[in-house]
Amino acid sequence: MKNSYSIATASAASLLSISLSVLPITAQAQSDPSQIEEVLVSASLLPIAASRVANAVTVIDSEQLKNRAALSVSDLLRDVPGLAVSRSGVQGSATQIRVRGAEANHLLVLIDGVEANDPSQSDELNWGTLNAADIERIEVIRGPQSSLRGSDAMAGVVNIITRRADQPLSIGLFAETGSFATHKSGFSIGSKQGDFDARLGLSHLETDGANISRTGSEKDGYQNTSVNLTAGWAVSDELQLSFAARQSDGMNEFDADNDFDGFVEDQDKVSEFRNTTMRVQGNYMSADGRFQHKLVIAQSSNDNEAFDTDVLGNSTASTKDQYQYIGSIFWGESTQRLSVLAEREEEDFQQRGPLSWGLDPNQDRQRNTDSLAIEYRTQVSDSLTLAASGRYDDNSEFESANTFKFEAVYQLSDSARLRGAYGTAIKNPTFSERFGFYTNFIGNPNLEPEESTSWELGIDQQLGNLTLSATLFDADLENEIDGFVYDPATFGYTSDNKEGQSQRQGVELTAMGGLSDNLSVSAAYTYTDSVESDGAGGYIDEVRRARHTGSLNLAWQAMDNLQINTNAQYNGSQTDVFFPPWPTPSQTVTLADYTLLNINANYSASEKLDLYLRLDNLLDEDYEEVFGYQTLGFGASLGLRLSL
Numbered sequence: 001m002k003n004s005y006s007i008a009t010a011s012a013a014s015l016l017s018i019s020l021s022v023l024p025i026t027a028q029a030q031s032d033p034s035q036i037e038e039v040l041v042s043a044s045l046l047p048i049a050a051s052r053v054a055n056a057v058t059v060i061d062s063e064q065l066k067n068r069a070a071l072s073v074s075d076l077l078r079d080v081p082g083l084a085v086s087r088s089g090v091q092g093s094a095t096q097i098r099v100r101g102a103e104a105n106h107l108l109v110l111i112d113g114v115e116a117n118d119p120s121q122s123d124e125l126n127w128g129t130l131n132a133a134d135i136e137r138i139e140v141i142r143g144p145q146s147s148l149r150g151s152d153a154m155a156g157v158v159n160i161i162t163r164r165a166d167q168p169l170s171i172g173l174f175a176e177t178g179s180f181a182t183h184k185s186g187f188s189i190g191s192k193q194g195d196f197d198a199r200l201g202l203s204h205l206e207t208d209g210a211n212i213s214r215t216g217s218e219k220d221g222y223q224n225t226s227v228n229l230t231a232g233w234a235v236s237d238e239l240q241l242s243f244a245a246r247q248s249d250g251m252n253e254f255d256a257d258n259d260f261d262g263f264v265e266d267q268d269k270v271s272e273f274r275n276t277t278m279r280v281q282g283n284y285m286s287a288d289g290r291f292q293h294k295l296v297i298a299q300s301s302n303d304n305e306a307f308d309t310d311v312l313g314n315s316t317a318s319t320k321d322q323y324q325y326i327g328s329i330f331w332g333e334s335t336q337r338l339s340v341l342a343e344r345e346e347e348d349f350q351q352r353g354p355l356s357w358g359l360d361p362n363q364d365r366q367r368n369t370d371s372l373a374i375e376y377r378t379q380v381s382d383s384l385t386l387a388a389s390g391r392y393d394d395n396s397e398f399e400s401a402n403t404f405k406f407e408a409v410y411q412l413s414d415s416a417r418l419r420g421a422y423g424t425a426i427k428n429p430t431f432s433e434r435f436g437f438y439t440n441f442i443g444n445p446n447l448e449p450e451e452s453t454s455w456e457l458g459i460d461q462q463l464g465n466l467t468l469s470a471t472l473f474d475a476d477l478e479n480e481i482d483g484f485v486y487d488p489a490t491f492g493y494t495s496d497n498k499e500g501q502s503q504r505q506g507v508e509l510t511a512m513g514g515l516s517d518n519l520s521v522s523a524a525y526t527y528t529d530s531v532e533s534d535g536a537g538g539y540i541d542e543v544r545r546a547r548h549t550g551s552l553n554l555a556w557q558a559m560d561n562l563q564i565n566t567n568a569q570y571n572g573s574q575t576d577v578f579f580p581p582w583p584t585p586s587q588t589v590t591l592a593d594y595t596l597l598n599i600n601a602n603y604s605a606s607e608k609l610d611l612y613l614r615l616d617n618l619l620d621e622d623y624e625e626v627f628g629y630q631t632l633g634f635g636a637s638l639g640l641r642l643s644l
Contacts, residue, residue: 042110042139042159044387045148045326045339045375046292052377052385054407054421055143056082056458056471056508062136067555067565067602069176069612069639071184071205073138073160074127078569079551081508081524082142082156082473086544087128088626089212091182092222092252095127099142100473101504101530101545102155102452106427108145110159112230112244114277117152118302119347120316123430129248129273130160133186133203134228137161142508143473144454146425147389147405148341148373154425154452155475162246164230165190165199171644174203178614178637180219181208195234202227205250212629213255216266224250238285245278262580263628267308274303289334294326314353314361314438318431321346332378341373341391349431353438361437368396383411393426398449401426415462422455433481433495440492441483448497451478454504466513477502480532484577484586491582500533502542518557525550541575544626546593548572561604569596576627594623610641 038050040057050057058080070076074095078085086104087095096104105123109116117123138160145153169191176184186203206223225248232242251272255264279298286292299322305315328339346368353361373391380386387407394400405423412418429447436443454475461468479497487494511523526549531539550570557563573593579586597618603611613636620634 040139040141041113041161042157043141044377045341045373045389046294046328046337048377051411051417052379052409053141054387054409054419054456054458055141055145056456056469056473056510057142058140058510060138060140065132065135065138066610067563067600068567069600069602069614069637070132071182072127073130073132073135076132076138077127077140077158079522079524079553079567080140081471081510081526081549082506082528083140084528084545084549084571085127086625087629087631089254089629090209090220090222090632091180091207092128092209092224092250093212093220093254093629094252096124096544097127097158098545099155100475100506101528101542102475102477103427105152105430106155108149108153108157110157111246111277112160112162112279113281113296114244114279114298114300115152115320115322116160116275116277116300118275118300118304118318119320119431120302120304120318120349120351122432123152123427126273128222128252129224129250129275131203131205131224131226131248133184133205133226134162134188134201134246135160136163142471143421143456144403144405144423144425144452144475146403147391147423148375150343150345150369150371150391150393151401151426151428151449154427154450162228162230162244163188163190163199163201164232165192165197167192170199173642173644174639176637176639178639179635180210180632182635182637183207184639196232198229198231200227200229209253210630210632211255211266213264213266214628214630215263218255218266218268220253220255222250222252224248238287240283242281242283243279244281245276247274247276249274257579257628260581262578268310270307272305272307274301276301290330292328292330294324294328296322296324296326298322298324314351316352317350319348335379337375337377339375339377341371341375343369343371343373345369345371347431349435351436356437356439359437359442363435365431365435366396367431370394385409395428398428401449417460418458419460420455420457423453425452425454426450427452429481429495433483442487442492442494444495447481447495448479450480450497452476466515467511469508469510471508472506473508474505475503477504482532486585498533499535502530502532503539504528504530504542506530520555522553522555523551540588543575543577543588546572546574548593563602565600565602567598567600569598570594571623571625578627589627591624591627594621595619596621608643612639612641613637614639 039047041047043053082100084098099107109125141157145157172188184205188201190199204225208219209221212220227247229245234240254269255267257264277300282295284293301319303317306313323344325342330337349365371393375389377387390404403424407421409419427450434443434445456473458471480502482498483495485494485496506528509525514520530542530545534540552568554566574591578589599615601613616635
């Protein structure tokens with residue numbers, strides 16, 4: 001591992017020097033006092049300035065969301081350094097995102113502050129069900145956040161913030177049509193009157209898709225209808241109330257390996273889903289600004305049903321209720337802050353299905369967690385910010401857990417800063433890993449929580465309108481849960497904690513900024529060395545985690561009313577697992593590297609009408625992100641947005 005880490009360090013140094021000389025870019029903190037400093041909602045228990053955050057952060061703002069016109073959030077996150085996307089097929093197919101070589105369920109996803117991870121789907125968010133409609137902003141915080149947000153935030157947090165009304169009356173319509181018989185449409189209506197605002201958005205997406213399996217011609221389609229509602233009321237200068245709710249329901253068609261030869265074949269299978277998040281929140285700030293209180297009541301629910309030739313098979317459902325209070329006190333002219341969190345989380349899991357392997361999959365489970373967290377942040381000087389946080393989790397199923405994190409940010413000059421963080425994190429075993437029964441998978445109720453210790457060190461350098469950023473990261477994981485352990489007694493599979501440590505380390509380089517008045521660039525490169533114990537004293541690569549990934553985005557303002565956006569995404573070769581017919585053991589296979597080229601053109605016909613053209617996979621690249629699952633080739637879409 002020392003050799004691979006030396007490679008990572010050398011790569012960081014050489015690529016940073018190349019970036020400094022060839023590809024200047026912007027970072028997360030602006031030093032120009034004339035500019036409004038960016039505030040991050042999810043990097044602390046309270047919103048804080050981006051320049052005071054030690055972890056690496058990427059923000060996708062409303063302008064980027066508009067210009068990219070992506071159908072799904074996961075397509076946008078492919079450009080974020082440290083993130084690896086694996087989609088099992090076409091638009092709407094099951095999609096996973098891994099951060100810095102960690103597992104997909106080590107990433108906590110928030111929608112308007114509500115935890116959206118599905119306890120009935122291995123504590124993951126199925127990104128295939130999340131479209132990009134009605135989203136205002138996306139914050140990606142990389143690095144452990146368990147000391148603030150608990151079990152699911154072992155490797156990072158993605159906070160998705162939806163749109164709110166900001167005008168007395170706003171009405172919007174949009175429509176899009178394109179390849180693979182893809183159609184998207186929707187509308188929104190909002191109003192802001194004095195201290196009250198409310199907004200409703202509705203969108204519908206459907207596509208015939210293409211065949212997922214390598215053979216056959218049956219198409220696998222997808223439908224998604226999403227409703228988003230937000231509201232806010234400033235009761236007084238001290239008290240604000242807000243409400244947010246989002247529901248997505250639809251279906252995706254998929255193929256399966258019914259003859260157990262290791263490859264999926266054309267099948268008449270459909271998965272239906274309904275995902276809901278909702279939140280009521282109250283914020284109170286004392287008149288003198290010294291005390292702040294936040295009370296949140298939130299719920300997320302998920303229903304998933306799988307059908308085979310219109311016959312219901314397995315189904316899962318989950319509900320997560322959260323009750324949260326955060327109290328904060330400021331002193332030293334607000335240069336110091338102490339926040340305390342008290343939280344109650346109640347999770348319910350339900351599974352239904354036919355008898356399989358002599359086991360009854362029908363079950364109802366629940367778990368509760370009571371948590372206390374404390375965070376102290378101090379601005380020691382104009383140059384130095386320090387922070388420490390710790391959390392205690394009392395879980396009904398596992399031993400109590402303690403996690404912590406230390407942060408430091410030092411402003412070297414008006415244009416450069418150093419940042420570093422060190423912390424621990426946990427990930428509790430999922431309902432599926434402990435109790436799930438699916439075909440030939442049998443749960444293991446004796447699993448132990450995963451534990452991680454990690455650090456990162458970064459530097460941001462601003463050069464006029466351009467900024468460069470580099471981050472080294474390292475994480476050691478104990479008790480990693482392996483979900484593909486062969487059980488010779490049942491000829492099935494189960495989960496188990498692996499012996500030894502799994503290690504993730506690497507470097508992220510990012511670049512953002514204006515090259516001229518009408519041309520801006522955003523670039524990212526990540527080297528990730530993610531390995532697990534092979535059980536014999538050595539290490540093997542973790543699957544679906546490429547060592548080399550990168551992206552380049554050029555935004556050209558060709559005319560006052562025309563912007564052309566060119567996006568290139570590179571994913572290096574990576575390993576996956578192939579399951580040949582029994583009794584042949586599973587095999588490791590290599591997925592080839594690929595590069596995707598996408599182009600967007602946005603034309604403002606008037607102040608109220610926008611037209612856009614999106615060209616996806618322009619080079620018609622033939623690639624797989626999951627072994628045996630085909631992806632989409634070249635596609636074109638034409639859309640319009642109308643404001644009334």
